[in-house]
Amino acid sequence: MPDTLLFAMEAAVNGLAAGVMYALVALGFVLIFKASGIFNFSQGVMALFAALTLVGLQTGQIPFSHLINAIFGTRLHHFGFTLPTVVAIIGTVAVMVAFAWLVERYIFRHLVNQEPIILFMATIGLAYFLEGLGDIMWGAEVKRMDVGIPQGMSETVDDLTFAWFGYGFFVDTLEIWAAVIAGLLVIGLVIFSQYTKQGRALRAVADDHQAALSVGISLRFIWVLVWSLAGIVALVAGIMWGAKSGVQFSLSLIALKALPVLILGGFTSIPGAIVGGLIIGVGEKLFDFFMQPIVGSATENWFAYMLALVFLLFRPQGLFGEKIIERV
């Protein structure tokens, strides 16, 4: 097999892996948009906040210690103990659920029936608030994310592809795990929405919230539920991206990677988020592979948004999105 084809195949496989990472971020957007029609600008910051909280709990960091020290002149930093990863993850999920309740109680309860743009603006404010809160609560220094997921070149993939093609492909073990976790996450969400009472209520609200209200479904409960689910998805994305690049404030910018995925897959489709992520991932890697000698590197962001723009022209609702028909 020619080397160029092998290298292109390796780039495509890595594109699929990168696409899964993008899809993890996009899933959180889809959940909230589908259930409430809100484009949640703060989803990237939620991933950052969840990752900061997880590392803080794992390492036994005292929340708000910098603030306490500044006010009282103390030198507090850590409790002096660490938490097992599982306990820290459970603790972080609890924090994200509490965050969802607070968001519903103090923001969206007061904005029911407002225009979508108002709700969107509220999430922008929420993003800045949450970023500042994360800074004050856990500090701005770069932190290491270690939840025990292996990282580095997969020996299995290397050996297998070498046996087949005479050239070992590079695939990051972390991204194989990300694909497995994303798959489990989607299966879990499907089971939840299809086979539980709360899940059916969530789907009812997503289909027609007026009708859902008329049969006694609490819109407030559904909003807390869906923001909690988005918080858990944000935690998973924060763990994966934090393990890749460290937990730092630029983690919130992963939201920018999700936007073209959403445009491509549709804002209301969970399978769309996955497929959109994979298309963007493979597309940008192959484009870079073939075009780099001609146009140079650093084309990934440009390509993703260009592809999204082309999709907007021909299929504005995305691959799996619902076509909006407004009758006058």
Added chain:
Amino acid sequence: MRMTRMAAVVAATMVAAGPALADSLHFPMLNYRTGPFAPNGIAFADGYQDYLTLLNERDGGIGGVPIRFTECETAYNTERGVECYQSIRGDNPLIIQPLSTGITYQIIPRATQDGIPVHSMGYGRTSAVNGEVFNWVFNYPATYWDGASVIINHLLAENDGSLAGKKIALVYHNSAYGREPIPTLNRLSEELGFEFLALGVDSPGQEQRSQWLQIRRERPDYVLMWGWGVMNPTAIQEAANIRFPMNNFYGVWWSGSEQDVMPVGDGAHGYRSLAMHGTGTDYPIYADIQNYVIEPGLYAGTGDEVGTVLYSRGLYAAMLATEAARTAQEIHGTPNITAAMMRDGMASLEMTEERMAALGLPGFGPEFSVSCQNHGGSGAAMIQEWDANTGTWNLITDWIDSDREMIMEMVMEDSLAYAAENDIEPQCLERSGG
């Protein structure tokens, strides 16, 4: 009677206002303690502020005049940086340190017009070395072009004086900053016969798989990095993932802090970077910082950045700025200096080993002297290596000189082109009349 009272009020106001202007030396700080690059900006800002606090507490300022420092938050955003400059320029700043190449490029024409000296230490526009064109801009002790040349000189030494047939890749932040070393490396590749491969990374740099797959395919002997923020640990992680030998991976001084290697853990062991100054707390000055700044609780930020690479860089930038102010006071025979006098101090700055030792920082930076023809210092830098076991950076070389002859040729070419574009007659600036 009414006029007399009014005159008295005016006189009292003038008396009150006069000393307020003259009795302090204003060192503004364009910092970024927020945004995606905050982890880097905070450490630098803390080091800078702590040094100024030390001088105020221990020495009563510089030459007996207290230092006044103000902070303006740029979030490493060029537009906000320019707004900061506009808000500071009327407040008698002695010096502007933009802490961003993008902001520096925007501020150069404005500061030149306003007569406020700019110090872009190890960043900014490299050709500002030519002080005949850039009268008000200084970039000592070294520039990006020096940095590229120093790494190549180090590699030459490691390869018995020849890089012919070797392949060297550059992974760079796709911005004005990241592209700075490319002309130097292109020229050096022609002169020394090595193959050069430039790979840009989109900002902020969290996704670099394409670049590292290419590195895996092309198998360069060495990889250099001009990165910042999240791009650095991501690149080091990717290098570890493809098992690129860390001892052959070199970053510029902006890609060599604890923030860049700690998130990668053991995988970063052996990674190397340029160092334009020493690091750690094994310098006599830290005893004074402890006594006059830390113990009384006057430290900037949370006090937990002391001794880190970027804290040391902030400290070094403050030291160079205050030494220039001291030089200006000596030149003009007055402790109350203006921005124009400060420029004279910067243009005549001499950093000797004796002086650094007297300041409690022996061997901390290179020895250099500034002249009208050379605003860029000596251009020398050291190489440091990360030890993941001890969590420390260790200096593995002494000061390595850059190829200044070649760099000055490139500086002249670029600066004279700038002068022609901007209708500037290259000439040395006369000292301020006071």
